[in-house]
Amino acid sequence: MSPRKISQQRRANVNIHDVARRARVSIATVSRVVNRISTVDPELAKRVWKAVNEVGYVPNTQARALVSGRSHILGLIISEITNPFFPELVQEFDNLAVAQGYEVMIGSTSYDPARTESLIARMLQRNVDGVAVMTFGIEEDLVQKLVEHGFPLVFVDAGPDLPNVRVLKVNYGEGIRQAVQHLAALGHRRIAFISGPLEMRTAATRRDAFSRSMAELGLVVPAAWIVEGRHTMESGKAAMEKLLAAGELPTAVICSNDMTAIGVLHALDETTHRVPKEISVVGFDDIHLTQFTLPPLTTVQMSCHDLAAAAVEALRAGIEPDHPKAAQREWPIRTHLVVRRSTNFPRGTLPALGKAGVRDKVERRRVD
């Protein structure tokens, strides 16, 4: 029976002493070998590695953490794991963190202060090395709570001006300008915007980026065409219904996030207005789902991968003493437009054709 076989049969309670005994060295030497400290004679190191494999030694992370003071755990705080944007972010973040030798402790606030408080307490107990707050919200008390404890922190868009805080600066303007210009290039002049909840800083920023891009092109947006949603499918649907009821209809709608845009698609599906033939719709975020909507959604991509990569690096910069970018406070994130099929020329500027006959479902207007 091979030694490997033996190691597999036992519970993982073999410790550094077992290895030391088997390799006939001290535990200090084993520790040095395992941690790749170069002052160990190569021959001896080989003997130690052999012993490690033979007894199936796995270093105990909690003991390590206890003595080193670093848990190698990164906290990641999001709003809700059931919001489709976040799983993608979580996955990227996890991949990258693991690649750097960290574990991730995920927590969602669910917009509940009590829950958030307990979450922070747990992260504190587990002694996380740093926390990334990617809620895209403000949640002042959350920020306050975290800042007090002094570990490295990463926020999105904005954060308190402290040495341990780093901020991911998303360039919303870039992508939104591209969206506006894309629509303008198609011939749209009458463009509406459905924002997120404006108490959320990111929502206000996105809306401002829209207004600025429109102004740049000399296009005016009636007040009634900027309507506030809540970044949910339901709110998007409601907002679109409001737009439909408000007299003159825009030829295009830009949404502050993709779920809102999906809600808009649903609202329009209940009317005679077809997307993109009669009205164009643009989302924001580029969640996976947008590829599968009917029609696939033109949207501004904010890359989860970039976001996650910047978050992990910024955290490492705060944690690891000699990280090259240790002093960098702001980390830029780019955005750009992804054109799919929910945008087209404004209605009336093209002959009717295509699969309209097939796709037309209900000819009746919604009764309201």
Added chain:
Amino acid sequence: MSPRKISQQRRANVNIHDVARRARVSIATVSRVVNRISTVDPELAKRVWKAVNEVGYVPNTQARALVSGRSHILGLIISEITNPFFPELVQEFDNLAVAQGYEVMIGSTSYDPARTESLIARMLQRNVDGVAVMTFGIEEDLVQKLVEHGFPLVFVDAGPDLPNVRVLKVNYGEGIRQAVQHLAALGHRRIAFISGPLEMRTAATRRDAFSRSMAELGLVVPAAWIVEGRHTMESGKAAMEKLLAAGELPTAVICSNDMTAIGVLHALDETTHRVPKEISVVGFDDIHLTQFTLPPLTTVQMSCHDLAAAAVEALRAGIEPDHPKAAQREWPIRTHLVVRRSTNFPRGTLPALGKAGVRDKVERRRVD
């Protein structure tokens, strides 16, 4: 300046000695108080708690884990966090685990053996108290790897027959029978089924449940009407297209999961066949998204909450020495039909009415 204020300003490096000194007791007493061991004089305990709050003491979890041998971390292995079914499961699992004083370490296999191996190694290093494998797949090597280490394990549907292994037995038949009977009650006779990948045990089980339920009613299913998908939206679309191309069209399609059903909806959207007027569609899982499809999907609910609750309890049963259900190997999970709007009478059996009129009728009926 209040003591609370002081505690907030310092890094969390206050330890049990600080509390002991402040409360003028021994560290043993502090430990007993914090761990709620009842042999301590209430007055003294109060003094200790006061000191705890004053200095802002947070017990160090790693030190605790080191000495107690229990990490209070539960491993949760899923397939992919970006599959909409899993975030809901993760959230429920996390909530319940936290409520029981555990932390959750999540990992997704992404169907990649190398990744899975590293995942298990990490769980081992972090010394998880137990692992729930909720991939709904088989992944024999994963199972093998985990079993070797002897910690409590929970699987779905089936698992090796070992003392430390517990199995969540999902009663697929129950919900699928309800689905078939619901369709039959509406008048459907010609029902197709789109399965998951059949090498996945759960997919085969679901398909068998369908065949059995059909047989019970004396309904025959042509071989061409049982088509294999891959539990993805794309595969559901492809499978429906296959069904459309296969000559005679069924009046209803039951799918092995919701993503497949959404794919079916997409495929049909590109044809003249309307759902549910001309063809009924039933999903399985009841993910959040099904409420928002067009039309909202009738589906068999497999409650994430029940699943998560059973997983956490089964794990606890394996971990905590005197858990009441310590000996229970199988944990039943029920399923049942949720009727929404994607099912209706078979085409040709009803005069053409407005959508609303039909819907109202459908909503009146019941399944037994």
Added chain:
DNA sequence: GCTGGTTTGGGAAACGCTTTCCAGATTCCG
């Protein structure tokens, strides 16, 4: 062959906590 400097490897002290052991104090019962 001895001195002085440089490697190497080992012993032992942390890290922060739980838990056991034990001594002293108190209560109880005959």
Added chain:
DNA sequence: CGGAATCTGGAAAGCGTTTCCCAAACCAGC
């Protein structure tokens, strides 16, 4: 009132690492 039983809190022994410090071993040079 004495001995047993119960209770309380302090001291100390780990838990599995890393790391500091020192001793042994080695090498070169005189």
